[in-house]
Amino acid sequence: MTATFIEWGMDSGWAMIVSAIIGSLLIALPLMLAVAMIIYVDRKVWASINLRRGPNVVGPFGLLQSFADGLKVMLQETIIPSAANKGIFLIAPVVTFTVALAAWAVIPFDAGVVLADINVGLLYILAISSLSVYGVVMSGWASNSKYPFFSAMRASAQMISYEVSIGFILVCVVLYAGSFNLSAIVEAQKGHGFGIINGYWFNLLLFPIWVMFFISALAETQRVPFDLTEAESELVAGYQTEYSSMSFALFWLGEYANILLMCSLNTLLFWGGWLPPLDIPVLYYVPGIIWFLLKTFFFFFMFSWVMATVPRYRYDQLMRLGWKVFLPLSLFFVVAISGWLMFTRYGVAA
Template sequence: MTELWEGYIWPGAIIIAQILAIVLPILVAVAYLTYAERKVIGAMQLRRGPNVVGPFGLLQPLADGAKLFLKETVIPTGASRAVFVLAPMLTFILALIGWAVIPFNEGWVLADINVGVLYLFAVSSLGVYGIIMAGWGSNSKYAFLGGMRSSAQMVSYEVSIGLIIISVLLTAGTLNLSAIVEAQREGLWYFIPHFPMFILFFISALAETNRHPFDLPEAEAELVSGYNVEYSSMTFALFFLGEYANMILMSGMVTILFLGGWLAPFEVAPFTWVPGVVWFALKVALCLFVFIWARAAFPRYRYDQLMRLGWKVFLPFSGIWVVLTAGFLLFTDQLPK
């Protein structure tokens, strides 16, 4: 029994505790990101935002969650029930499992694997399947068109995201996310030498997460909310939570790849007194603020403009940047061996 405890039960309990230590704060962050978005956009539009449920409206996310949880789940008669129900679950689960390789601080990572970037890229690519399943499983032409539009958009911008990440990997010489952050300790944060790619990556993250001004899959005017038009109650809530969890995940990727992860802006006091996990959270919060700011400030792109931007601007530019980065590193004899 002692060997069973030490060999299986105790390590399993530790892993479960680590998973809960990551998942629970993310769920709380997702809930209050919706609150922050409504308050920030309200302030930008000279409105109050949520201010009735609880002090300063702080209980509004809990009220919204309770409302969606208690409503009846309506499944359309012609829908494929299994696919219809699995689609939002897949979207939400994929948004959470990406955090397995995200380092919050030095040594604070669930799975410190050497191919962490590939893992994240694979997980983000799988998110397309949840959208397609929702559009097809609903047995609705509007949902299907919304699913096709969203999947085409996500696949288009994943190509440029991959090339942008290659530029960072060439500079760091590793696919390990913790090592990428440590490489930025020895020199500049990568948003300085790769500033054009930093901007392109952030814009691509907006398109990848179907956020404004690229929220065309949720175009209310022509597709009556797109792929999730037939969803209600908790199935709709899972899509909603998955979208915001993906926003936080993409902000975490921006922080690690370009903003130095948990590193302080300056390696001097009082900046070094602040724990690394706090710096990581502040950088993620800054990225999320820009996500919200873009929604309040920009009009929605037309679909042909969106695809032209991805294929005719971002893809050639990011490809050229990979060649320039590799050439510069080879010329200066800094190319990873």
């Protein structure tokens, strides 16, 4: 895109800026539309599992329900508690929303279809996702209310705990792929299983790693059964209790953008990204972005399925799972996978 603008006679500096803005909008605007639609899908899945109808009035089949909810939120008054720290109170949802969008800059939707194809894309994802805890802590502290404050402490401990395990899980993927670049990780999965299956999920050493990653993703995004930060019986609505209008909506947009991010990472790291499930030439006639979206949607369905069927954990169970189960297991697999690769991939050269 930058080269095209330069050919049109634009200065190289302005061409880079304009192309970056256009690329950002091409990701942000469809992502916001996708967030609106997956909220609808989320509610429909819950309703189906609970034998209810779900949204079915606003628009055909209820498809416009999310937009009606968004309009309702926009028309509400923004109420700031009198004892709150107003500056931090208003900045917190902006931080959560901005961080959720920034992570999508390195997500490849297809071969070459990525805003920033950097060599350390996986490290960028890990760094950006860890910043989301700041928005939660800022909102809980600035609200000057005990329920949001308790929720912010719970959320920060929970997110930090599972980020440690996710870090070691990503190390296992990097060891197999030999790169931090997300596009290179996807390409390394081509024909990984029996020379025909595209994806690391088929690997006996990496399949347990994917299971841990999926569960850790649920905890990282505070979804059931790990939604202790929004436990109504204890914390009313969690760190969002004192928020209303668009500030409340920004939290929800950021939360669902993070959920979609985790679904896409499941796709990219373990299930072949934009590659078809099998390395068969005829399947490559389907555009890669279609395979990517189908896989991502499948993982979002799994997120909704878990939310509608699994009971909530106690907080001590949640922390025990993170520190006493996932952390030792992920460390064990780092050692096992590195040892296996040393003996199989690099043993002959040594």
